[in-house]
Amino acid sequence: MSEQEDRLQITLDAAVERYDDRVSVPFAASPALRVIPSDTFYAYVFPLGGGLGIDASTGTANQIAQAWKRALDLSTNLPPERQIELLGHPDHAADMSLRWLMQHELNHFAIGHFRITGSAGLLEAGDPTGFGIATQGAAPPELPVESFLAEDEEHWLSYCLELQADQDATEIFLGAYSAENWKLFRYYATSVLMVILIIEREERGKETSRTHPFAETRLFMLLAYLTELPFIPAYKRAEREGLDYVPEEYLPSDSEISDYRAAVVEPVFASSQILAEAVGLTDFW
Numbered sequence: 601m602s603e604q605e606d607r608l609q610i611t612l613d614a615a616v617e618r619y620d621d622r623v624s625v626p627f628a629a630s631p632a633l634r635v636i637p638s639d640t641f642y643a644y645v646f647p648l649g650g651g652l653g654i655d656a657s658t659g660t661a662n663q664i665a666q667a668w669k670r671a672l673d674l675s676t677n678l679p680p681e682r683q684i685e686l687l688g689h690p691d692h693a694a695d696m697s698l699r700w701l702m703q704h705e706l707n708h709f710a711i712g713h714f715r716i717t718g719s720a721g722l723l724e725a726g727d728p729t730g731f732g733i734a735t736q737g738a739a740p741p742e743l744p745v746e747s748f749l750a751e752d753e754e755h756w757l758s759y760c761l762e763l764q765a766d767q768d769a770t771e772i773f774l775g776a777y778s779a780e781n782w783k784l785f786r787y788y789a790t791s792v793l794m795v796i797l798i799i800e801r802e803e804r805g806k807e808t809s810r811t812h813p814f815a816e817t818r819l820f821m822l823l824a825y826l827t828e829l830p831f832i833p834a835y836k837r838a839e840r841e842g843l844d845y846v847p848e849e850y851l852p853s854d855s856e857i858s859d860y861r862a863a864v865v866e867p868v869f870a871s872s873q874i875l876a877e878a879v880g881l882t883d884f885w
C-alpha cells in the first residue's frame with residue numbers, strides 16, 4: 601500500500617470513529633474505500649449495497665499536503681499576528697483536512713442524501729473519465745429530485761446537500777464547545793477551509809455545471825457556526841430543562857465571547873486569504 605493509500609484509509613477510519621464518538625447512533629455501514637492512482641483531485645461518494653463506497657485519488661491526499669506546505673511557506677513571510685498557527689506537524693494538518701473530507705462523505709450517506717438523488721453518487725471534485733472505473737451514476741447536474749421541489753428550484757438541490765453535509769461534518773469534526781479548546785477549533789476550522797478552497801478551485805471553469813456552492817458561501821456557513829458555537833451549551837441546557845428561553849446566566853460572558861472571536865473566528869477568516877493563494881485561487885478576495 602502506498603503512503604497516500606494509507607493516509608486515505610487511516611483518515612476514513614478516523615472519521616468513522618469520530619462519528620461514533622460524537623453521534624448517539626453509530627455509523628450504519630462500513631464504507632468501502634477505493635483508491636484511484638491519479639495526480640488529479642478526485643473524490644466521489646456513492647451508494648453500495650446497503651452502505652456506501654468512497655472513491656478518492658492519491659492526488660487528493662497529495663494536493664492537500666502540497667497546499668498545506670505552500671500555505672505555511674506563505675504564512676512564515678507574514679507578520680506574526682497574521683501567520684497561520686498549527687498544532688503540530690504540517691502533515692497532521694493535511695490529515696485533518698482529509699479527515700474532514702471523509703467526514704463530509706460519510707454524512708452524505710448518514711443524512712440520507714442518496715434517497716434524494718435516486719441513488720446517484722455525489723462528486724466532490726474531479727472527473728472519473730479515463731480512470732477505467734465504473735461509477736455508480738454520474739455527478740448530478742440533473743438530479744432525479746423528488747416532487748417537493750419546483751422545477752426552477754432543482755438546480756439548488758445539490759448546493760443544499762453539500763451545505764448540509766458540510767454542517768454535519770463540521771459539527772462532528774469540531775466537537776462540543778469548551779473554553780479550553782479555542783486553539784483546536786481554530787486549527788480544525790482552518791483545516792476544513794483548505795478542503796473547501798481546493799474544491800472551489802476544481803469547480804472554477806465549469807460555472808454552468810457546478811455542484812457545490814461557492815466557497816464564499818461555504819466559508820460564511822463555517823464562520824456562522826463558529827460564531828454560534830460558544831452559545832450552544834446554553835441552548836442545550838435550557839432545552840434539557842424544558843425552558844422556552846435561555847437564561848442570561850447560562851450564556852458565556854461578553855468578554856469570553858469577544859476573546860473567543862479574536863482567537864478563533866477572526867484568524868480563521870484571515871487565513872482564508874493565505875489558503876486561497878496557496879491553492880491557486882488568486883482572485884478569491
Ligand SMILES: [Zn+2]
Pocket residue numbers: 704705708722723724761762765
Ligand atoms: Zn459533498
